[in-house]
Ligand code: HEM
Ligand code: SF4
């Protein structure tokens with residue numbers, strides 16, 4: 001990338017962060033495509049084989065669970081980096097300090113005034129951005145917990161090929177999603193039901209899709225209107241900002 | 246309701262829901278065996294209650310022979326997750342069933358569970374057992390009525406204080422101070438009735454989904470404010486046998502377990518016996534190969550239906566339902582819902598009428614928005630959200646474009 005006159009190049013994403021970003025993009029596409037198939041199989045199988053051979057739902061579920069495991073791993077790394085990254089610790093940007101709140105609203109105003117007003121420093125990841133990404137990771141964490149709860153239903157024997165600790169730990173980590181989901185969805189009966197977990201797992205997928213839509217739009221919008229090459233952060237890891245004075 | 250939500254959270258953390266331990270090691274079973282034997286010896290000393298019929302005679306009268314009985318005993322031993330060596334004990338316990346007093350109470354219900362245990366083409370061993378248990382009181386079945394019935398109930402409570410099993414069928418209406426359901430000349434509300442009769446019971450068994458979760462009466466908008474027995478009865482051994490209707494085999498299983506061991510069977514987080522509800526329908530379904538293959542019944546009566554394809558797309562909720570009807574079936578193993586070609590409606594799960602019992606996959610079912618507003622399917626809701634976001638973005642993009650052009654022309 002050649003240096004533009006009067007602009008300096010700033011680093012925004014490390015290589016590790018960019019790898020995680022694209023792994024997440026890939027996983028999300030697979031999770032949505034397979035998840036929707038699991039929910040309501042939307043194509044038919046035309047393979048003229050007997051049932052044990054074609055295995056279409058089983059492969060979809062396999063794909064869904066594989067990307068789910070990838071999400072597990074990247075989420076743990078992201079959670080670690082959130083607090084301990086040597087590059088930028090995102091949690092510092094979501095603490096409700098005066099400076100953060102001011103920055104958050106300045107960036108928001110920049111968006112709603114269609115870039116007429118830009119009173120913040122765009123060299124680093126701003127509060128608005130960080131809050132927006134935090135929302136994503138919370139949604140993803142919720143997908144993980146509800147998804148793993150749905151998954152443990154199939155391990156009702158209490159055993160698994162890797163030992164009894166696996167279903168046990170899944171129960172300990174995710175059983176709370178059952179009463180919590182029923183509380184969220186509302187129920188007129190006694191007892192918390194598993195279906196609410198599933199409904200919310202599905203519904204949250206739509207929230208994530210909406211999140212992705214705005215995410216892509218906003219990155220493109222900033223690139224065009226700020227003129228600082230923001231889009232290349234996800235690819236090359238850097239963007240440009242005007243040299244002050 | 247907030248109170249029992251807290252409790253259900255607590256329970257979820259303290260029980261290993263739905264995990265079934267079928268092998269607890271030799272020493273455990275040796276100890277249990279000795280304990281059961283002692284218990285049966287004690288029961289043998291007691292006289293049969295209430296001039297009940299003799300079990301072995303009853304079987305003979307129905308034209309079943311001892312071989313049938315032993316076959317039943319070994320199947321039931323397996324159902325209760327006991328080693329085969331327990332079969333003679335189970336057979337003995339069955340014979341001694343007439344020593345345990347049972348009071349059966351009906352609240353807000355359709356008597357479907359009573360029906361289930363009475364109606365079969367020829368009484369089988371499960372039904373005979375339910376015939377010979379010492380049913381001290383059962384409003385629907387007994388001859389007595391009115392004051393006579395009330396008196397009989399009082400006597401049974403008094404006489405078997407602390408010893409009887411209380412079976413409850415039907416939900417408990419709490420609305421209008423409980424006056425949606427009253428019983429007897431003094432108009433005792435169902436909730437008071439339940440509290441009074443359960444006080445002196447050895448254990449309480451909620452039979453059917455209404456008694457367990459409120460069931461159909463508790464479906465939205467739950468006009469009578471119906472709840473399950475577990476919301477009312479506290480500090481007593483409580484066993485839930487949900488399903489609509491509860492499977493008579495599971496009722497017998499619970500009584501047998503109690504007769505045999507003097508204890509309630511191991512329960513899951515919803516207080517259901519694990520021997521019955523530790524299995525997921527979907528994992529023991531004969532159509533599962535078609536599920537994995539992606540071969541589904543698309544509409545009733547199509548080629549797939551004729552070929553016994555999986556019923557997932559016509560709304561089968563087997564993947565979210567825990568019950569053993571895919572294993573033991575109904576009517577002495579004759580058939581079960583999925584076997585006859587319609588999907589599971591999750592009848593053994595909480596709130597099944599609202600959340601499970603629609604013949605569409607969950608994604609296409611109408612659900613209420615969390616705010617309680619309009620009913621939309623999950624996907625309609627999601628696509629609506631997506632459209633709204635898309636429109637918002639479109640407007641913002643267009644406005645930004647126009648503003649950008651103005652700026653270029655120096656008008657801004
Ligand atoms: C990250 C961990 C995740 C896990 C462990 C997980 C697991 C599961 C499981 C077990 C099911 C039920 C499958 C079945 O019944 O056979 C499911 C369904 C589904 N998943 Fe996930 N999932 C995860 C993430 C996601 C993500 C990120 C999305 C999409 C944004 C997603 C979308 C769906 C959808 C749409 C369904 C169908 C639900 C329905 O029945 O309507 N999942 N998932
Ligand atoms: S019919 Fe129902 S329980 Fe059986 S495999 Fe299909 S979805 Fe599962």
Ligand code: SF4
Pocket residue numbers: 488489526566567568570571581582583588589590591592593
């Ligand atoms: S198949 Fe499902 S709905 Fe039918 S009886 Fe069994 S648990 Fe109930």
